[in-house]
Amino acid sequence: MIISLTAALAALALQSAPVTADAAPASLDALPIEQSTAPRCGVAFAVISRWQKAGDERGEAYPDMESEGGREFFVRAMADLMDQTGLDRDQVGAIIFDEVTALDTPDGAERIEAMMPACLLLKANAGL
Numbered sequence: 019m020i021i022s023l024t025a026a027l028a029a030l031a032l033q034s035a036p037v038t039a040d041a042a043p044a045s046l047d048a049l050p051i052e053q054s055t056a057p058r059c060g061v062a063f064a065v066i067s068r069w070q071k072a073g074d075e076r077g078e079a080y081p082d083m084e085s086e087g088g089r090e091f092f093v094r095a096m097a098d099l100m101d102q103t104g105l106d107r108d109q110v111g112a113i114i115f116d117e118v119t120a121l122d123t124p125d126g127a128e129r130i131e132a133m134m135p136a137c138l139l140l141k142a143n144a145g146l
Contacts, residue, residue: 045117053102055136056095056099057096057099058117060095061118062134064118067084070084080134080138088141096114
């Protein structure tokens with residue numbers, strides 16, 4: 019009984035362990051939530067910023083990402099992701115590309131809308 023409980027706890031610890039470059043993720047979905055949340059929000063801010071610059075009405079509901087810290091949040095989140103995982107710029111760039119491609123769609127706009135309250139709070143808590 020104790021052995022199976024210990025094995026279960028060890029397996030749980032391994033599942034929530036931070037991802038490192040040894041096991042390079044192919045997407046933010048492959049990362050634990052602790053590592054994927056800020057980068058996912060940073061990418062959402064970048065997509066919103068692109069909408070705002072293009073005059074796309076999907077960006078109108080959000081604060082101006084250029085002047086209100088969206089870009090800085092993105093940069094910090096990606097730097098933290100590289101520091102935490104050991105991924106290089108190219109690996110992170112590929113992850114970002116895939117995430118932007120998924121979010122810059124009608125379904126992605128709905129995902130952004132759903133996550134924005136938490137992302138804006140995360141950005142505010144970061145002092146941005």
